[in-house]
Amino acid sequence: MALLTRQVAKKVPELTVYFWIVKVLTTGMGEATSDYFVHTYDPYLVVIVAFLILALSVLLQVALPRYNTWSYWFAVSMVAVFGTMAAGIVHIYFGVPYLWSSSLYAASVVVIFALWYAVERTLSVHSIYSRRRELFYWASVLATFAMGTAVGDMTAVSFHLGFFASGILFAVLIAIPVVAYRLGLNEIVAFWWAYIITRPLGASFADWLAVPASQGGLNFGKGAVSIATWVLIIAFVTFLALTRKEAPATKA
Secondary structure, eight states, X not given: OHHHHSBOOOOSOOOOHHHXXXXXXXXXXXXXXXXXHHHHSOHHHHHHHHHHHHHHHHHHHHHSSSOOHHHHHHHHHHHHHHHHHHHXXXXXXXXXXXXXXXXXXXXXXXXXXXXXXXXXXXXXXXXXXXXXHHHHXXXXXXXXXXXXXXXXXXXXXXXXXXXXXHHHHHHXXXXXXXXXXXXXXXXXXXXXXXXXXHHHHHHHHHHHHHSOGXXXXXXXXXXXXXXXXXXXXXXXXXXHHHHOTTOOOOOO
């Protein structure tokens, strides 16, 4: 217990514009990469491998003594890939409707937030100075990714909006907490609201770019979109690693 509660350096980046750009890119990448591998190779093997890589990436992130740009964003990227797979498998292989899976993942987000707040009395990403808070943070990140994936598919497929219209919808929805925060909305509520919406926002546009015209897309293909988003993520993360523009401030 002492190991989990002992003070450590903050390993979550500052919430700059670069944070949100890379975050949206990881959501699009996760959608395209997950779909490509699941539909190209044995889906069960792919999910197991993705889970193992995710687990290793998060364990490395938690074990590090201080913030590392590459480690943090690789862990987020693997959450994006596995979170997409988790949401997709529930629908495709178990036949659970997107409305139900969205509700299930929304409930899991609420439970994790409730436990996090009950134990730590805060949900602020500015106060992650112990490994226990880190673990709550990463559990929340995974749950919000899975929820966002299911919600995005629900609006595009179940509600028949299509991927482009869904992307526009979520672009509007993500602007609400930004405006509301300036008008007095609690910062923690605004952050997690925007964080959840980034998932269906990026994924909807990634699907629109990838799927064929018969599905309302531009037909670039999942593989091409996956590679393109990975290249963009690597470019941004390289820039951030060199400039330290999003490095967390040292606790006073």
